[in-house]
Amino acid sequence: MTEATTPLLYDLVTGDGRSLSPWCWPVKMAIAHKNIAVETKPLIFSEKDQVITAGGKTFPFLVETDGQIYDDSRLIIDHLEKKYPEPTLFPGGVSGLSHYQLVFRYCQATLFPTLVSMILVDIPDVLDPRDKDYFITSREKRVGMPLADYCAKREELRPTLNNQLDPFRKAMAVGGFICGDAPAMSDYMLFGMLQWARVTSPFELYDQYDDIWDWMEKMLDLYDGLGRNTAKA
Numbered sequence: 694m695t696e697a698t699t700p701l702l703y704d705l706v707t708g709d710g711r712s713l714s715p716w717c718w719p720v721k722m723a724i725a726h727k728n729i730a731v732e733t734k735p736l737i738f739s740e741k742d743q744v745i746t747a748g749g750k751t752f753p754f755l756v757e758t759d760g761q762i763y764d765d766s767r768l769i770i771d772h773l774e775k776k777y778p779e780p781t782l783f784p785g786g787v788s789g790l791s792h793y794q795l796v797f798r799y800c801q802a803t804l805f806p807t808l809v810s811m812i813l814v815d816i817p818d819v820l821d822p823r824d825k826d827y828f829i830t831s832r833e834k835r836v837g838m839p840l841a842d843y844c845a846k847r848e849e850l851r852p853t854l855n856n857q858l859d860p861f862r863k864a865m866a867v868g869g870f871i872c873g874d875a876p877a878m879s880d881y882m883l884f885g886m887l888q889w890a891r892v893t894s895p896f897e898l899y900d901q902y903d904d905i906w907d908w909m910e911k912m913l914d915l916y917d918g919l920g921r922n923t924a925k926a
């Protein structure tokens with residue numbers, strides 16, 4: 694078997710092919726940051742068997758040119774940083790890495806559950822028709838109620854989200870980005886969360902006078918508009 698010349702990224706997409714996952718977007722931004730040539734395989738939930746067959750579990754999933762597999766976003770990011778060290782995803786070395794670990798955990802444990810309670814009900818609308826039943830059934834089982842009920846109080850969650858985003862506003866105020874005067878991995882992590890919401894839900898999470906809005910506009914423009922070229926719900 695001939696060795697592949699570029700790594701292969703399995704990406705999760707909407708019915709019309711837009712990358713949607715909050716865990717895939719940070720990886721896609723990291724790849725763009727490092728300007729690495731990667732082949733992307735866009736798949737819907739119903740095609741996840743291709744990930745499983747190749748040795749993965751969930752999206753994102755990366756197969757390197759030597760056949761090595763990476764089946765989690767943090768493993769992929771760690772691998773990319775080691776294999777392609779420049780430009781670094783973690784400016785400041787060890788302190789940059791611990792900054793990212795803090796931001797990852799905060800996004801995963803605090804921000805993600807709030808966002809789920811605000812946008813989950815909208816996600817089936819952007820999925821391929823083959824995915825809808827699977828998504829609704831699996832997520833209703835996970836949250837223990839109909840998706841509409843789970844998101845019924847989303848208007849009331851606005852102040853909660855507003856407060857949860859505040860540490861990022863403070864960080865952005867220093868140099869324009871969470872990582873300072875240029876974006877890096879902690880920026881890509883928050884971007885992944887908010888881009889997932891932008892692509893899957895028309896529900897407005899924050900207003901135009903918010904520093905988060907300004908930062909998001911800059912993030913959407915990065916790398917020839919990688920984020921912005923993926924249409925909003």
Ligand SMILES: N[C@@H](CCC(=O)N[C@@H](CS)C(=O)NCC(=O)O)C(=O)O
Pocket residue numbers: 705714715716738741750751752753764765766767831
């Ligand atoms: N911790 C994992 C989470 C990945 C994950 O949960 N991906 C979701 C998509 S957002 C998935 O593949 N779900 C498959 C399914 O629900 O069948 C990572 O960071 O890579």
